[in-house]
Amino acid sequence: MNQQEFMRRLEELLEGISQEERKEALDYYRNYFEDAGVENEQKVIRELESPEKLAESIKEGLQENVTAVAEAQQTDSESMGESETAGDYSYAATPKEAAKPANDNTALIVTLVVVAVVTSPIWIGFIGSICGICIGILAALFGLALGGVVGGFACIGVGITFFVVADVSSGLFVLGISGMLLAVGILSLLLLVLVCGKLIPWMIRGIVSLIGKLFHKERKEQRA
Amino acid sequence: MVFNTGAALLDAVVLAAVSREEDGTYGYKITQDVRKAIEISESTLYPVLRRLQKNGYLQAYDMECGGRNRRYYKITDIGEQQLEQYRQEWNSYSSKISAMFSGEEIV
Numbered sequence: 001m002n003q004q005e006f007m008r009r010l011e012e013l014l015e016g017i018s019q020e021e022r023k024e025a026l027d028y029y030r031n032y033f034e035d036a037g038v039e040n041e042q043k044v045i046r047e048l049e050s051p052e053k054l055a056e057s058i059k060e061g062l063q064e065n066v067t068a069v070a071e072a073q074q075t076d077s078e079s080m081g082e083s084e085t086a087g088d089y090s091y092a093a094t095p096k097e098a099a100k101p102a103n104d105n106t107a108l109i110v111t112l113v114v115v116a117v118v119t120s121p122i123w124i125g126f127i128g129s130i131c132g133i134c135i136g137i138l139a140a141l142f143g144l145a146l147g148g149v150v151g152g153f154a155c156i157g158v159g160i161t162f163f164v165v166a167d168v169s170s171g172l173f174v175l176g177i178s179g180m181l182l183a184v185g186i187l188s189l190l191l192l193v194l195v196c197g198k199l200i201p202w203m204i205r206g207i208v209s210l211i212g213k214l215f216h217k218e219r220k221e222q223r224a
Numbered sequence: 225m226v227f228n229t230g231a232a233l234l235d236a237v238v239l240a241a242v243s244r245e246e247d248g249t250y251g252y253k254i255t256q257d258v259r260k261a262i263e264i265s266e267s268t269l270y271p272v273l274r275r276l277q278k279n280g281y282l283q284a285y286d287m288e289c290g291g292r293n294r295r296y297y298k299i300t301d302i303g304e305q306q307l308e309q310y311r312q313e314w315n316s317y318s319s320k321i322s323a324m325f326s327g328e329e330i331v
Contacts, residue, residue, distance in 0.1 A: 028251055028270050031295050035252035047266045054267050061271025 003033045003041050006051055013055035017062060025058045141192045148185020152178045229262050235281075236310035237261055238272050239299060242282060243307055248296035273297060281306050 001009075007030060014022045029048075036044045048054050116123075155178030163171035229237075241257040242249055249257075255269050276282040281303030286293045299307070323330045 024274065025270065027295060028273075032251050032255075032266075034292065035250060035294070044266065049267070057267045057271060061274060 001045060003045070006045055006048075007033070009051035010055055013051055014058065017059060021058075021062060029054070138192070138195065141188050141195065144188035145185050145192055148181050148183075148188055150185075152180075152182030152185055154178075155181055225263050229264070232310070233314075234262075234264070234268075234272055235276060236307065236314065238269070238276060239281060239303055239307040239310065242297050243299040243304065245298075248285070248287075248298040250294055250296050254297065276303070 007026065010029065011022070011026055014025060017025075033041065033044060155174055159171050159173075159175035159178055162174050237258055238254065241254050241261075244257070245253075251269065251273065254273070255264070255266060258264055258269065273282065277284050277297070280300060283298045283300050283303075285296050285298070287296050288294075320330055322328075
C-alpha cells in the first residue's frame, strides 16, 4: 500500500463524520506524509498500522473531545488540584474507555424517554383527571359565588317588593332566602379568593421546585 | 515505558512542545518532539491537537512552505496560562513522587 492508497481508503472510512472534521483530519495526514518525506513513507504507513485503525482513532478522538471538555469543566468548577485525575486512562492502550461514560448516560436518558412515552396513556390520563377535578372545583366555587351573590341581591329586591305589594310574611320569607343565598355566595367567593390567591401559587411553587430538584439531581449524577 | 501517560499529561507535553517554537510548528515535527519525551504512536497526536485547538489552547493556521500549504500550530494566551498551570501541578506532583521514592520527608 502506498500513500495515495492509504489516504483514499482513509477518506472512504471517514464518511460518517462531519465534512469539516473529515477535511481537517485528511489535511493533517496529507501534511504528515509530505513532511515525513518519500523516504519515510513506508515507515509512517507501518506505524499508522492501517487506515481502519487510524479512522477509528480519529472518530474516537471526536467523541473524546466531548467527554474531555466535560471533564475539564467539572474539574474547573470543583478544585483545580484534581485536574490530573480527570483523564486517568492509559491514552494509547484504551482510548475506547473515554467514550464510555457519555454512552452510558445517553443510554439512560433514552431509556427514560422510552419509558415515559410508553407509559404516557397512564400518566397523561392521571394528570388529566387531576387537572379536570381542580378546574371542576374552581368552576363550582365560581358558580356558587356568582349565583349566591346575584341571587341574594335579586331576592332582596323581590322581598322588598313583596312587603309593598303582598303581605309581610311573604316578604320576610323571600328576604330570609336572600340572606341564605348571600351567605353561600360570600362564603364561596372567599373560598375562591383563598384558592386562587394562596393555594394555586403554593402548588406552582411546589411543582417548580420539584422539577428543579430532579434536574439538579440528574446533573449531579452526570458529574459523578 | 511502564508508566501510563494520562490525557492531562499528554495535553501538557504537547502544549509545551508547541510553546517551544515561537514561530509555530507542524504536526510531523510536534510528533517527533513529543516522542523525545514520551512514547506515543503516530496516530495519537492528531486527536490531541484537535482537542487543544477546540479548547482554544492552540491556534492553527496555514502557511505556504516550499510550494504547498502546511498547517501550523501556535500556542494561544490561554494555552500559555493552561501550560503554566500544568507546570505547577507537575512540579508538586513529581516532587512528592520523587520524595516518596527516595525516602525523604514529604511536605
